[in-house]
Amino acid sequence: MTPPTPTDLNPGLSADELRDIWMILSAEERVDGFRLLPRTDAEDFFFELAAHDQAQLLVALPSHERRSWLRLLPPDDAVDLLQEAPAEERERLLALFDEPSRKEVNALLAYAEDEAGGLMNPRFARLRPDATVDEAIGYLRRQARGRIETIYYVYVLDEQQRLLGVVSFRELFSMDPTQSIRDIMHTDIISVRDDEHQETVSRVISQHGLQAVPVIDAERRMKGIVTLDDIVDVVQEEATEDIQKVGGMEALGAPYLNVAFGSMLKKRAGWLSALLLGEMLTATAMAFFEDEIARAVVLALFVPLIISSGGNSGSQASTLVIRAMALEEVRLRDLWRVARRELGAGLALGMILGALGFLRIVIWQAFTPTYGEHYMLLALTVFASLLGVVTFGTMTGSLLPFVLRRLGFDPASASAPFVATLVDVTGLVIYFTVASLLLRGTLL
């Protein structure tokens, strides 16, 4: 199935067709396609766009059409859109809101994007403690017709907007209508502070199996709610950041095809250059063993094999520990358990890889005598070096995330390439030291 080309746009694509080719359309083509959708389809389409695309589309629309689209969005989504819009457009867009919404939006804009306040929706269902269940349901019916988006939980507040209790909608619904809210509300409330990081908020919600969590400020006044659907995005975002860091770069912070070429290059070149500078130590280490190589060139043949095995086992171990830390399966205090386990894993993996390396040389030699009369000693050197390098790589990879976290850095910076670079220099030193011990008097 070939996607319709932009010239097919004239008769008007369906929302599904438009969604399908969205990524490859220019800004003008997007606006044209969007304006040809029937109004209800266009609304659904607009809601489902990422904030970045919403902003781009809105800015490209004629100014008299912008207001109605902007006002459709709940305040937390409007804030995301504003944060994605070009700085010079932001003030103009803000002016399009009615007064109460502008206040809400301005309050939310004060928070960082990745903290609870930046995620929350300031519109939630609220009640006074002295209402009855029946009054509460009637009151909520009116609220539901208005601006409240999520009514999974109902929050009970005092006059100072401080959170007293919470009732799930389902409970409210199944209770005796004459009971008072005060009697049925839960007072052991799980809440988060407005300056809490989004990863913590996400963990609180999933650990307790909540649909939404209330956000309170330093004076325990309720400011909004963060709902499960916000959390799905947070989880994806945090996983993307980690996976990109593990791959050896700064997190991009936006979809791959949306990031400008120059800024993507900057985020990749920084780490690669740093790694290259680190890797230059291998040239220094190799220069240190230049005499050995000159005397037994055969030693040079196994350099890539040996250092890459260290790098591979190290990147495996670091990836495992980084992810386990992100999921809180492993914490700082588990250091010694992890170290013991990885020492065992490193030794076992080193034995396996060492044996394979040993066999490679012995079997090869049987067919084509490449390695000379001392091939057995060479095979032993490769075995012992692989054992040492893999064990060292595994230990370095598993412990580096602990060190980084302890120092206050993101453990995900212990990327595969970073660990590999660290291990390469040591791998060379291990290899040539083993070689000079085992081959002295024969090859060396």
Added chain:
Amino acid sequence: MTPPTPTDLNPGLSADELRDIWMILSAEERVDGFRLLPRTDAEDFFFELAAHDQAQLLVALPSHERRSWLRLLPPDDAVDLLQEAPAEERERLLALFDEPSRKEVNALLAYAEDEAGGLMNPRFARLRPDATVDEAIGYLRRQARGRIETIYYVYVLDEQQRLLGVVSFRELFSMDPTQSIRDIMHTDIISVRDDEHQETVSRVISQHGLQAVPVIDAERRMKGIVTLDDIVDVVQEEATEDIQKVGGMEALGAPYLNVAFGSMLKKRAGWLSALLLGEMLTATAMAFFEDEIARAVVLALFVPLIISSGGNSGSQASTLVIRAMALEEVRLRDLWRVARRELGAGLALGMILGALGFLRIVIWQAFTPTYGEHYMLLALTVFASLLGVVTFGTMTGSLLPFVLRRLGFDPASASAPFVATLVDVTGLVIYFTVASLLLRGTLL
């Protein structure tokens, strides 16, 4: 703060304290701690445990206590628990359910864990189309007192249980009580098939901003719902799988500290051995250039530097593309866009790293004359090789996930170590070819 030791358990820990030291307790200590909790705390605690831990705890409890805990769980969670329980216990646990629940659980057990049917909850709020809003609310009030867990949406079914429409609870709540459900229900329903993979289900839910999605079978009969909270777990799980594959191993499928040492070793050793076998080609390639190395040992010094730069740039590119594919930001048909972009990125990164490599040799030489009279030619060789290797690495890394997906494999298998290994051999060939072109007649 040191965590309480197991001997502190006697007076009875609070739920929070128990949660905090759970990971380091033995099976017996967990049972003891759990049984000392007050009943309501114990219930919350049990709900919040992962299925694996629930199963372990349940099997360790005296048999007369098991029934009440098992029956507390909604059927989808009970199924997760059963799947985590030892095979020989499963039948015995199944016998503890009442007849209707056992039927539900058995139906769910027929599905694979990672498909929509294996995720869904078979208990959802249902209505006939001819009810009025008022009747519907009354009926739902009775359902809410019973076994229905989630009542965010209400599903309208015909006599054959086929899905006719859907009404959100909020809409139902804000409508005129005398209207008929048929008139207010939405008939453009987004649903998923029961055999759909969980990643697709997760994408449908987040793309459309749903709270839950109905699951239907091949005859369009409604079987259950998958809710947002299931999706949070799916997203975490899939991200963990991808991140572990990117790190160069089989996905563990369970928390790091819960996986038995032997099975973890198997999942790591397989890939490491395969990578080692691939890396053995470097020894063959190096042997091919043995004469060049013997004549100019200085060439060997830069082997680690050059091949690791190829590996690093390749693993960066593959990680970026793998993640973009997982988030559907990039699809198969974007191959040429990605290839053009990465060719540009590869050339630019290659120029940067090449220039750094060049400067390293020239500056070093100014202080300590390590590289002999032809250092300028050597620096040029390193520059050109880095340019070639980084460009090739970037292209390989970015295109390999496309190739893997096209062949029906998981693109995440294009792990950092896999790409590095692929690039190492080619890197050596590029380096020594450039060297023999530039250094013929001088060093070679």
